[in-house]
Amino acid sequence: MDFRLTPEQEQLKAEVRAFLEAELAAGGFQPTDNSWMVSYSRDFSRKLGARGWIGMTWPREYGGRGRSYIDRFVCTEELLRYGAPVAAHWVADRQMAPAIIAYGSEAQKREILPRIIAGEAVFCIGMSEPNSGSDLASLQTRATARGDEFIIDGQKVWTSGAHLADFIYLVARTDPQAPKHKGISELIVDMKLPGVSTRPLIDSSGDHHFNEVFFDGVRVPGTALVGQLNRGWYQIASQLDYERSGMERLMSNYLLYRDVFQYAKQTIRRGKPLADEPSVRYLLGDLAIHYEVGRLLLYRVAWVLSKGRIPNYEAALAKVFCTAFEQRLADAAPRIMGLHGQLLPGSSHAALEGRAAKGYSFAPGYTLQGGTSEILRNIVAIRGLGLPAS
Ligand SMILES: Cc1cc2nc3c(=O)[nH]c(=O)nc-3n(C[C@H](O)[C@H](O)[C@H](O)COP(=O)(O)OP(=O)(O)OC[C@H]3O[C@@H](n4cnc5c(N)ncnc54)[C@H](O)[C@@H]3O)c2cc1C
Known part of the structure; x- marks a missing residue:
């Protein structure tokens, strides 16, 4: 290799x-x-x-x-x-x-x-609904064909950046009578159309990045349909593999990773660099090893893509490992920094000190968004290891 x-x-x-x-x-x-x-x-x-x-x-x-x-x-x-x-x-x-x-x-x-x-x-992703997350196929938002249009009614939730997007890539039910995986389609919907509205959701770090999105009798032309009517479920599967495949699943809080090493080297406690204390050294070593392993797993995903294959269990495996690293880092940074790591942004202290606390509150989302770790472990078990599905 x-x-x-x-x-x-x-x-x-x-x-x-x-x-x-x-x-x-x-x-x-x-x-x-x-x-x-x-x-x-x-x-x-x-x-x-x-x-x-x-x-x-x-x-x-x-x-x-x-x-x-x-x-x-x-x-x-x-x-x-x-x-x-x-x-x-x-x-x-x-x-x-x-x-x-x-x-x-x-x-x-x-x-x-x-x-x-x-x-x-600018796109946002319109998949999750109040009662459909991991079990996405149970979604209820409807796109009803009428003449050469679709009429959309329903609600999406946790939609990142919907308030800034031009289009939502919407997954909707187009055949309510069909078995749940077979009546779903994908549509590109202009966020400025009458009947589309967004409401902010404040995340656990206190910021507004995701939203609820409501559709009330929204009329879109038939040309908004992507691919085949009622075959959306099969199209979504590969889209999710792309969603889980990128470097961002390891590097969301890379600046924190970089800066916490610098902080530990530069901060002097009891006459020596913090990085020389055995407990801190252990944490830094642990982070560095996990980061490098995660990076290799993601390069493996890129290698699969470069061979013309869509990575499935490879992407799931990398996302489980790498997002666990991001949480490990978010947890380790305030511990390395001690009480300073709990200061909130806007305090008079160095920029890192606010970021560590904020990063800690943001981190739970890493293993949820794009498919939870439990769901991804099922993919690794069934498709990667060939274990029985039930
Ligand atoms: C920061 C962030 C950004 C997001 N952005 C978007 C976005 O832009 N667009 C979008 O559509 N969605 C977005 N989401 C939503 C995300 O995709 C869902 O939160 C996720 O799919 C889980 O769905 P849920 O929240 O309904 O949890 P649920 O599906 O209700 O799961 C609850 C718990 O049960 C577990 N569980 C569920 N089913 C199983 C099973 N079969 N086996 C084992 N365990 C199971 C889950 O792992 C989880 O721990 C975002 C979420 C976050 C946190």
Whole structure:
């Protein structure tokens, strides 16, 4: 196994770094943990798109660059390492575009994909409902065909970035009489249509990033349907595999990871660096080992993608391991920092001190979003290990 990047990939990494350093120096962005979820800048996405760093793996005819998934990982790893504001294109680049490329109409491909690259088509994911999360197939939001339109009624919940999105990639029931997996379809719905409304939900760290989304008699044209009517369930499966496959499942709180090491090296307690205390040393070593193992698991996922396969149990396994690391880190940082780690943002202390407490409250979501660890372990057991389903 050769773990080295090719010279071209090393060059790509250097180019992305140079761009990010220049942007930072010019005050172009404020590095943020969870930036792929919370840090929206259409302008920044547009700049990345112009450099060919959105849609890297898509076909060239739709504005993509036809590059490998390893190239994409090299690029996304750098963006996350810097906490760059990438949320405006992240989910669209990661899963909506591959779904549209695989199942969408020619018109959808030509209209939407270039707009994602230009930072003009910001998507949110409309799957979860108040009574349907892990058991997504039980969803109740309806899209009723009437003439050449669909009429949508229902509610979604936990919808990240819905208040900032142009489109929701909606999963809805189109045949209420069919068995629950067989009457579901996917639609692209414009968030500005009459009858669509959002209500903020405040997350456990006190921020507004997800929402409830309501649909009250929303009329969308039949052309909003992605792929085949009532076959949405089979399309969603591969979309979820893409959702679980990225570097963001390890690096959501990378800035905290970087800074807690620095803090432990620079802080002097009882006359020596905090990092020299055996209990702190143990925690730092434990974090470093888990980070490196998680990174290799994700590169394995990229390797599967680069072979033209959609990773399934490989992505599930990586997400379980890597999001557990993110929580381990969120738990370890305040312990390493002691009482300072409990200070809330906005205090007069160094930036890290507020971030550790905030990161701790945000962390429970890592093992829920994109499929809970329990559900993913079932996938690893059944599809990876071949154990019986029941
Ligand atoms: C930060 C964050 C952002 C999110 N963003 C979005 C978004 O943008 N769009 C969107 O659609 N959704 C989003 N979600 C919702 C997320 O996908 C759901 O929370 C998740 O799928 C779990 O569903 P649930 O909350 O209804 O929990 P439930 O499905 O009710 O599960 C409750 C508990 O029971 C366990 N459980 C359930 N079924 C089984 C089973 N068969 N075997 C073993 N254990 C089981 C679960 O693991 C969990 O611990 C987000 C969630 C978070 C935390």
